[in-house]
Structures are given as C-alpha cells and as structure tokens.
Amino acid sequence: MTKKNSSGNFLGGLSESRKMEILGILIMAVGGLIGLSIISYDPADFTLIQSLSSDSLFMLDQGPALRIQNWLGVIGAYLAHFFVYLLFGYMSIIVPLIILGYGWFIFRDRDIAQMLWPTAYGIWSMVLLSSILGWFNIEYDWYSSVWNGSAGIAISRILQNITGIGSIIILSVLLLTTLLALLDRDLQQTVERFKEWIAGIKASFADWQERRQAKKEAKREKKKQKAKEKEIRRQRKAEKQASQKKSSSEPKTNSTPKEPEEDSKPKSIDEIVEQSQQQDRERIKREQEEVQSLDSRPRADIEKKKIAEDEEDDVDISVYVGEGDEQADEKELDKQNKDKAKEIPQVKYKFPTIDLLDSPPNEGNDVDLEEIKENKRIILDKLKRHNIEIRSINAIVGPTVTLYELDPAPDVKISKIESYANDLKMATAAKGLRIMAPIPGRSAVGIEVPNGSRETVFIKSVINTKKFVESDHELPLAFGKTIENEVFMVDLTKMPHLLIAGATGSGKTVGMNTIITCLLYKCHPDDLKFVMIDPKKIELSLFQKIEDHFLATLPGAEEPIITDTAAAQETLESLTKEMDERYDLLKDGMVRDIRSYNEKFDNGELDEEEGHRHLPYIVVLIDELADLMMTAGKQIEEPISRLAQLARAVGIHLVVATQRPSVNVITGTIKANFPGRIAYQVASKVDSRTILDTGGADQLIGRGDMLFTNGGGMTRIQNAFVSTEEVEKITDFIGKQRGYNKKYELPVLQDETSSSGDIPDPLEDIDELFEAAAKVIVLHQQGSVSLLQRKLKIGYNRAGRIVDQLFNAGIVGPYQGSTARDVLVEDEEELEQLLDDLDEFER
Template sequence: MAKKNSSGNFLGGLTESRKMEIIGILIMAVGGLIGLSILSYHASDYNLIQSLSAESLLSIDRGPALRIQNGLGVVGAYLSHFFVYRLFGYISLLIPIVILFYGWFIFRNRETGQLLWPTAYAIWSMVLISSILGWFNNEYDWYSSVWSGSAGIATARVLQNITGIGSIIILGVLLVTTVLALLDRDLQTTVDTIKGWMADIKTSFAEWQEERRDKKAARQQQREAEAEQKEAEAQQKKVAQRQKAEQQMRSQSSVEKKKPRTQNNQPQEPEPKERTIDEIVEQSQEQDRERLRKQKEEVQSLDQRPRADVEKKKIAEEEDDVDISVYVGEGDEEADAKELDRQNKDKAKEVPKVKYKFPTIDLLDSPPNEGNEVDLEEIKENKRIILDKLKRHKIEIRSINAIVGPTVTLYELDPAPDVKISKIESYANDLKMATAAKGLRIMAPIPGRSAVGIEVPNGARETVFIKSVLNTKKFVESDFELPLAFGKTIENEVFMVDLTKMPHLLIAGATGSGKTVGMNTIITCLLYKCHPDDLKFVMIDPKKIELSLYQKIEEHFLATLPNAEEPIITDTTEAQETLESLTMEMDERYDLLKDGMVRDIRAYNEKFDNGELDEEEGHRHLPYIVVLIDELADLMMTAGKQIEEPIARLAQLARAVGIHLVVATQRPSVNVITGTIKANFPGRIAYQVASKVDSRTILDTGGADQLIGRGDMLFTNGGGMTRIQNAFVSTKEVEEITEFIGHQRGYNKKYELPVNEDESASSGIPDPLDDIDELFEAAAKVIVLHQQGSVSLLQRKLKIGYNRAGRIIDQLFNAGVVGPYQGSTARDVLVDDEEELEQLLDELDEFSR
C-alpha cells in the first residue's frame, strides 16, 4: 500500500506540510503578479492589444508587444484593464493583498478561517472607497476615473439617483463605521475609548492652562518683589544721605560747648532695637522645629510597641492607664479602570493561534461603598471587656492595638513580662462569652510577633467584591503563571498566590461556608489572566449543579476525553476514567520533557516557541491543566482506592508538567482526606467547619471551627496561618463572564485527553480487528525491532500524535503483539522477532477474511 502511494503523482511522495508550502508559494506568486499588473496600469495598453493579432503575439519578433507599458506584458494589460477600469480602480489593489495573505497562511500551515473577517472587511472597504471616489468624480470630476473604476462610478450614480444629496451622507456614515470597526469590532468600546482620549486631552489642556497661569503669576510676583526691593534700596540711600548731612552740621558746633555736656551727662543706654520681620519669622520657625522634635520623640516611643507591618492610619484613644491604637488598612492601590483590559488585549495579540478577547472588568459588579466603616464605640467596648476580664484574672496588659479588617478586628495585646501566654489562651471561652462573639480566635503568640492576638468578629461585616480585588495594581501587574487572588486580609490587603508554586490546593468547609464561591473565585482569577492556549480546566462535579455554568467555555478552556458526552464530568465512573487519563497525559508530558532535555513545562514551552523542538517528532505547546474536583467525599465513598490512586499520583508527580489539582470537600474526615492525599497538598484552605477534629484534619491545628462563615477562611501553605475574607463572585457575574467567552469563536478541535486503555480486554485468540490503522504493520515492526511497547516510541519513529499512537497500541494489544497496560512502564512485547511477526500478521489477514 505504501509503495503504491509513493510511486504515484509528483506530490504523492511529499509530506503534507511540504505540499502546503508549495501551494502557498504559488498562491503568493499569483497575488504578486496581479498586484504588479495593477500598479503598472496604462490606459493605452488595452487599445493597443485590441489591434494586435495572435500571430504578432506568438512571433519571435516582439515589435508590437514592446509598446505595451504594463509590467506583466499582454496578460498584465488584460488584468489591469479588468481590475482598474472595469472594477474599482486602483483600490482593487486590495484583492492581490488578500491573495498574498492567503498564500502566506497556507505556506505557514495556519488556519485560513482566521482570514474570513479580514477578507470581508477588505472587499467591503474596496467597494465603499471606490463608491465615495466615484461620487466625487460624478459631481466635480476632480480626478481620473481610474481611481474609482467603472463599478465605483456606477454604484455612486445609482445611489445618487435613489437618495440624491443624501447619498454622500450615507457613504460618509458607512466610512466612519468602517474605520471604527477596524479599530475594534465592539463599536461601543471604541466610542468609550475615543471619549477617554478626549477627556485626557481636555485634562491635559486644562493642566497646561493652569500651569501657564501659575507661571505668569509667579513672574508677576517676582517683578513686584524686584520693584519693592529697588524702592527700598533707594529709600535707604536717601536716609543715609540725610544722616550724613546732619552729622556734618553737628561737627561744625563748638568743641568747648560739646565737652562739658559729654562729661556731665551719663552715657545713655542704647535704645532697644526694633526686630525686623525676618527675625520674627526665624524665631517662629525655631519654635515650630522644637515642637516637631518633641512630637517626633513621642511618635518614636509609640512605635516601639507591637503593631502591623504595613503603613496604617492611627487613631489614638486613651482610657484609664492603657492606650489603644486603632489601625485601618488602607488597602492596595487600585489600577486604572481599563488597565487590566489593555494588558489582556496586548496578551491576546501575542498568541496568534486563535483570536480571543479576555473578559472585561466591566462584567463584574462594583462595590457599593469603599473602605472599612470603623465603629470606634464597638472597639472601645471590646477593649474594655477584654481588659476587665483579664484584670479579674490578674493578667496585666500594657497596650492594645486594634487592626480593623473586613470581617474581624485583631486586638494585639502586649502583656507584662511576667504573664504566661498559656494563661491568656486558657480564658478563650470566658472572653467569647463576655464579648458575645459568634467566633473568637486567640493566637498566642502571633507568629513572628511578640504579642498575643484576639480576633473578634465585627458587628457590621464588609463584603469583599471580586472587582475590588482584581482591579488592583497587585493583580494587574502580577507576573504569576496561574495567579489566585483569594480576597483581603485583616490589614485590608489583597492576598494573592501562584498556583504553580503551591502546587496543589485542598479546600474544606461545612455546607454554606463559602466553599463553592471560593472555587468560582479561583476560576474567575484564572479566566481574567490566562489565555485559553495556555490553560485548560478539567472539572469534576458529582453534585452536577455547582460547575454547570462553565459548560459555555467548553471550546476554549475545557479538556475532556474524546468520547465524553458532557464537558463537566458528573459520573463517578467517568471521573475515574478521566483521572486515569490525566495520569497518562502526565506520563506523556514527562516523555516530551525528557526528549526536550528540560526540567519543567515553562522551559519546555519556551524551547518549543523558539523553534528548538520539532512538531513532526511529537512535540507541541503544553498548556497548564487545572483539575477542579468539587466534592471529593462523594467520589471516595463510591470509588475509594480507585479514585485515591490517580489523585495521589498526580499530586506527587504532576507539578513539573503543569498539571495542578484543586480539590474541595465538605467532610474533612480521615477516610476522605487520607494521609497519602494530605501529604502532597501543602496548600490548604479551611472555611468554617463543625468541630476541632475537622479543623485539625485539614489544617493540622485548631481555629477553623471558630470561623464565622460566608467566606471567612484560613489559608496555609506549609508555613504560617493567614485569615482572609474570600472575595464574593455572584452567579450573575459568572454567567456574564462565561457568556462573553462562549460567544467567541473557539478552537476547531477541543483539547482532548489521551484515551484510557481497556485493561480488561481478553487475551488469547485476538478479536477481529475493524478499522485497522494504515500504519499498523509499520508500528508492529518498530515495536518488535526495539522490543519496547511504548506509545512515545511510536510517536517519535512514525511522527504521529499521541492519540493515534495510543489507538495503534490498542490494536497491537488486541492482535497479541504487546501485553496489557502497566501504568508508566512500557508494555511487554509478546513477539520475539520479525519472522514470528510475519506469521502473526498472515494469521490476522486470514482471520479478517
């Protein structure tokens, strides 16, 4: 079969990519020649070729043809007459440009479907511009008709006959909308952008005018000061001259008359000299400096007390003999309203495989109010209760700092040196009863601080909206591969981590504690920062309703099995099959990293994008895969060890190849979060749980049982514990984001995971082989020659993809050439040499007949 194909036509022996390159070059040549004929158009050429006979054209003597001025000769004269004179004039040059682009895309083996919109836009622009030029040609005859062509003039004349003078208004409106569509197909966005430009220009002009007025006023003041100085100098000269004249008059007096007077009279004390304005100002400045120095000493003494590590506003209150300092976090600096959208637009242009627009920040709800509402009365009352309760137990507190967060207020206590910390911790229930708080948590001591922390819920809780988290410079300017912005800390700062560094995340919490909203927050952060070419999701939702909203982004972000009925996996059997398929994907990726001689997915993709790895050898761009499991307890209850094994394998090995797990459960018991799973999930989130046992199961310590629900959570990544108020994402916001992405054109082929091989296939006499692959025989020879039943071996030797190589391996297994599936280890080869293989293949031919 292969020999017949190779001995066929000329292109039969070439690879598919080489054929496309040849076709692309031919199409570009045609486009270039047509463009040359249009650029070298001369009106006299067509009349000349009408007088030429076929004999003169075919004769060796080119005499008559030499008079043709077109660069493409006689053919060019015909082509240019058709495109320039008959059609749309010189504007017809857009046609060969479009042909050149098609040839280039075919040459580069790109998807020509991307050119449908540019082609339609170019044709429409050509007709519109030629019609506008034809209108002016009909009315004023300003230029030659070759600029609009006969078709453009005819279109303009028909439009004039129908609408009269309104025809030019219609053409003008169409031209404006066409230009706006070139800038952005979303006209409303373009209008908003132009409005922003106009507002910036007005602001800049106003600032320039104000600066000009300031400079003018400064120059006027300088001139007045100089005039006053000159006047003062002139006055001083007059006074000096008058004093000199008086002195000369007194010197003419009698010396004798002057002596007695000087002897009898006592020397007079000099009159007190009047202070000048400069001296008064200098004395006032000295007093201000002295006062500031004293204040600085007081502030420095205050700074020696324990406080938060960020700059905060301070409101000092004194009561009795203990000071309380209230700190309200100022929060992260907000980014510009469209900064995230601008960065995402630039990022989308860098990836040419699919035209994709990131969701805009306008799809998210704006928070109704900004900042924390500080209830000083509540803080002072809690301070009085805490001090009174501890004073009754003879525990001395020197100072208290109150840090107000969205959900709770952290009271930092500075106890006396002789107070035992464990003594304060033992009174947790007493303090909880005294403050009447739903959940009071004591940190004794605060990690990294010489203070004891008491977290008391606020009377009025603040909702942290997802927009206030994503629209910050911290998130917008982040260079994380998979950024997750969970919410805000007690200091009112955005808490953000990189999923690739964790590398897996375990989430637990009781029903209604905010676990599902937390999953939506994670997905939303990734959708706003990651291109679909760099990220894929595998979503497993046994409850069937929590992740169903994300079906709309199937063609962009979801990775599924080839035979999957639904993109969101809800059946336990399908979940098990998908997880085992992910382990196969992980093994294949490790083979690719080994062949590429790199250590992680980031280095591999850089090497592939730089052209150092060949696609024909099975290499490809590897996106990150985030596996989301919404309810692990249900899977463990129905499948048990069969589910635990692939999860544990992925948790142990999948980090380097870009596969990361986010697993959630509402029942954090030891039979759900087993030791094997727990050991490989250093990143953990605990929402409110029912008991201390559940808290210790998920966090290895207590505290999660004292949370107050509705997104209040504790996060740890193997180090300290951080309390965070989870950002809120509504169902309406999720629907709008998925609608925005789902309405865009997706990939022609979804990202498919490797097909899970059937281990229960019967051995012995092989089943009939239907739809046998044409490379079956070649693959069998490669396997027998190398004595290695590996999918990656077939990929490299036969230059095929993973799925096709896997199907061939299945057929070889059914034929008895290789043994059953053995995980990451290559299959055993059951045929020793080529003679035995030939005999087996002959038997298969007879059996199939």
C-alpha cells in the first residue's frame, strides 16, 4: 500500500515549476513529431496504409509497413495525410510551429496569453496562403496539390464561384493587409509610416533637383564669367593695338596726348576717390536714418539691439545634453521579478509588470539653442557691466533647468557673482534662478536657469533602465533624473531615513507615490511591509488594495491606512516595541544587522522554536507630520525620534513628509536623525533653511523640481511623474492576487490594567478632572484617550491615566487595541448614581 502511494505521488512530489517544465517538454516533443511527419509526406504512403492489416504491423522482416516513406512510420503517414492532403498542404507546417511555441512558453513559465496573437496570425496566414496557392492550382495547374491541400482548393473554388475574377483581387488585398499586420498591428500607423516614407522620397528627390539646378546655375555662371573675361581681354587687346597704331601714325604735339591721358589712368583714380566719398556719404545717411528709427522705438528694444551690436566677446559656449541611462529590455525587469518570486515559496506572488506604466512619448525635449545663446548673452553682458570677466561657459541641459558653468578670471571674487543673483533673475525673466558659488567638487560657478519648455520625466523611463533593473539595493528609490539626464537612485537602507518638505502643489504627494512604486517593483511582500499614516485621509488611500500583501497594522485595526492621531501615536509606540523585540532577536542571533540575521535564519542556523522568524523591512510613511505634531506634540515626537535613532539596524525606516517646514514641526531632535532630506518648492528662505540648512528650495519652480541632500552636497532632481491611474493599475494588479492568510501584525502595547499590581485603586489618587472626563465620555459614548485630550485640553499621559481610572470605576470597558473602549454607562443619570456610590465608598 505504501509503495502504491509513493508511485502515485511521484509527480505530486515535484514542485509546480518542475511540473510545468515537464509539460512544456512533452508539448514541444508532440509539435516536433507532427512537423517531421508533415515534412516527410509521401502521397504513396496513404495507399499502403489502406492495404495494412493488424497482423502486418507486427511482422519484423516483411509487410507493407516497411515500404512507408514517412519518417514517423504508420502514425506519421496518417498525420501527414490529414494535415497535407486533407487540410492545407505544406502550409500546415505552421500548426506544429504553434505547438512548439506553446511548449516553449510553458517550459519557460511565460504568460501563455502572449501566444494568442501569434496563434491567430499563424492560422490565418496558413488558410490564406493555402487558398492563394489553390487558386493558381485551379487556374493554371502550376504545381502539385500538396502545396495547398484539399481545404485550400475548396476555399478558393468557393470564392471563385461567388466572386469570379474578383476572388484573386480579394485574396491579394487580404495578403497585403496580412503582411502589413506583420510589420505593425495598427494599420493606421502603417499608413502614416508609408506616407512618411513617400514624403521622404519626395524630399530627397526635391533636394536632388535643387542640387542639380544649383550645379547647372553654377556652370552657367562660370561660362558667363569666362565669356565676360574673354570679351574683356579681347577688348583690351583691340584697344591696345588701336592706340599703338594711332601713336605711330600721328605726330607728337603738346595738345594731342591730353585726351588719351585723361581717359586712362588719372581719370580712373579720380573715379575711385569719388566713388569712395559717395559710399561714405550713403553710410552716414543710413546711420542717421537708423538712429531716427531707434528713437521712435521703446527703450527696452534699443537696449537689446545695442547689446547685440556691442557684444563682441570671444567666449564660446559648449552645450552638453546628457544621453540618459541605458534602457533595459521591455521584459527584463518582469523576468527578474519572476525569478525572484520563485525563490520565495511562502506565497505565490507576481510582481507588477512594466506594461502597467504609461510609456513616455517618442519625441524628446528638443534643445532650444537660441534660448541657450540668449541666456548666455544676458549672463555675460550683465556680469561684464560689473567688471566680472568670464573666461569660458558651458551649458548642461536638463529636463527642467539648464546649468551654466562659468569659469571666472582668477582675480574675480565668487561672492561678487553671488550678490548679483537678483539682477540676473530680472534680466533672464526666470521664475527661479539659483546660483552655486562654487559648484561642489568643481572650480566653477553654476547658474541654474529654468528651461522655457519643461520635459516630463515619466516613471517608466526611470524604472525600465538597466541602472534600476540590475541594482542590488535592498530598498531602491529612483527619484527621477538629474540635470545631466541621469537616473538618480539611492538605497533607503543606507540613508537610513528620509524627510520631505514642500509647499502645496509642489509635487510632494507624487514623490511619495514614486517612492512606493519603486519599492513595489523591486521588493517581495515577504521582504517588505509598509506602515502608512495619513492624517489627511486621502493621499495614501489608493494603497488600501495591497493590505493583504504589504501593509502592517495593529491587531484589530479597522482600517489599514492609519488616519486617527491616537491610532498613529499607538502605532508608532508599537513600532518602538517591535524595534526592541528585533534587537533582542539580533542579540540572540549574534549579528549586527537585519540582513545578516535573515541570511542566518534562511540558512537554518536559527531555530523558530526559540522565537526566531524572518524579519521583513518596515517602511513607515507619514504623509503630514504637521497635523500630528499639532494634535499630539511631544507624544508623537518621542517615538519618531527614538525610531530614527535606533531602528536602522533592525530594518525599520521612516519617510516623513510635511507641507509646513517650520521649527515647531521639524524640531532639532527630528532633524538630527534625518540626514536624508528632500525639499520641493517652499515659500521662503526660512523654510528652505529649516529643511536643508541652506537656501535654494525657495528658488525651485514646482511640479516635481526638488533638491536632495544626504548630509553632503546638494543635487537638483526632476521627480519622476507617476499618475493616479498608474497607481490604481499597480494596486489592482497586486490586490487581485491571493494574499497572506494572516496579515503582518505589530506587537500590542502592554495594557496598564492587565497586571493586578499595576491597577490603581479607584478610591486613591483620583484625578481632579475625573468627573468632567466621565461626563465627556458618557455624553459622546466613546471611551477614547484622544477625545479627552481635545475636550479637556490635557496631555496624552494624563488622559490615559484618567481612562484607566474610569475603567476601574466601571465606566468604560477594557483596552481594545486601536479602537476606542466601550462605554458601560448609558446616560448621565446612571453616571450620577455611580459617582455618588463612589463618594460614599470613599467616605
């Protein structure tokens, strides 16, 4: 019995991927055998098949079966007769090719849906080609019917009977459209491409005609010039001969030579002098007319023209446009994610595919050389007016701004250039102009001027690069592109926390979505969990669909996205407890960081029975810190500061955003533990100094334009744009998959009332606001600590002690995690009776 079960479960013991590989090999073998039978088809085999009997098949040395020419014997002869003779002739070879394709896709664990278009196209091409060959076979009998088969002849004959000579026209049109569909499925795009091709030929022909006409004109002018020169030489020779004859025949007198001398050399000199004087008079007249016309124009135009005429500098400008990072293959990221998903067997998970993201338009952002030259002229002229000499200038064109690198003369003070920032901003009429004096790491001064036309950096052009696909970062964040048009990417585990600030509408929410999208495309849910705190309740609501895969919550939490201040405080305190528990695990495992711990656990060096477990990274996202600080203050700041100080080694990382970067929100304790900072456009220099410790963020131009620092230099980046529709596609793709049976839950805080030694006596140390708090609780029928904070304007700790006293007095129920306690008293009359009983008991 045991033997039978083991043999029956032979395939059941294999993994799912190995079963699919075996199935793919079998399907490819079937396709290959059918293809061999079609290739080796012989019309005489079918006659032999009809004469076969069951006895002759088992004769070893004789019988008709030995005379069959098909490579697969009797079975191959049957298959070949069916496909070649009865169906579509040798065109039926497409069928085994399609079967081979399906087998290969199953073997490689690819999406079979990708084979639907090749299958439909292949079968249609087989029928069409067989019908066309059948039509020529019927009309002209050019070849054997094995090329088209009986089905091809039947289809072409029916078409001829219905449409007559129009049948070949119909078949030709269908063949043409089929070939066009092979090049491009969108026929309209094919037509447009054909139009462009025809237009290109016409343009080339026109250019050739113009060049030919120009050559003819040049030859004609050359001939005219030669003829003219020849005529001049002939006339000069004739005049010379005539003058020689005249001088030899006439006597020399004082009066006779006068006329020739006046007609020759002295006369030509006088004419030249007079012509020069005439040209001078005309030039002076033109200048006077120009001055008169300038006087009637606005002063700005006069100044602009004067600058253009007076500018005779020798400073050349070099324009550099970054080529950008090399794009990865369309399916390379999907392939890597599939392999990564196979390595983690706890849950069957598919990473979001790259085709969920919108493709950027084909046309790039053309460099406006005229704009660059104009800005260069304005900068050099403005600095020249203040006696600042610039030796060279380079322009680095980015998606949002262009960086002009100036190399000043050795005797120029850098601070002097920086002092003219407002003058340059007014001269260039730019929204935000930023000066770096000097550029970090370079012996040059940088002036960043916004481009007239901005380029949108799409998230797909950032994620689908080899730099992102092949990165080995644990938590890779690809923010966008720098001025050099390179993808800017960092590892959140190395930062280790990120502080984001920016005014409303500057791109802060899109930046948060970009961070989450990058992590979803590279991290498996076994290795990453999010804790999302959103006091505004709408910014992170799109990610509720990934609750079963990526979100970590408190036990019994009503919503996966935390929106209540009290729940946020409780969650942050729970995270500090999670941090302490993880440190204990690392201590028992004798490792220093979470990566080494997980490697030890995966290798079986740590025992689960001793409490060890796989530790995923936890990324805590707080969308609006200002609201939490306003309502909770120190109670929120303390757990955030503690997590920022200690949580790096155990894999807990914070991403905190706020639209109000003031000192009472971003306190000194928070800033000290957040070296990684992002500043979008802010309202003032004070806000910029608060978030970055320096100015510059007030000169940004919004819509994703940002500055990033990680304790070193400052990098200007254009944030990658991810739309709401793209986020919905990604979350829908993940949310439709089967999630974990049990969500990742954070540890529950120890209830102060759970231990009898910690329960305060209800008759001792009763707070003076006890009765007022009891009335508030009964009136609102909500046993919430945050309710007492708001109504009584007290701190969290005092409100918590009062709630414990209310519990001991029987007014509210026990602790229930993130939800409010139940109120056990229904109305104020019952409350008054209860308070009277407590007073009597106390007396």
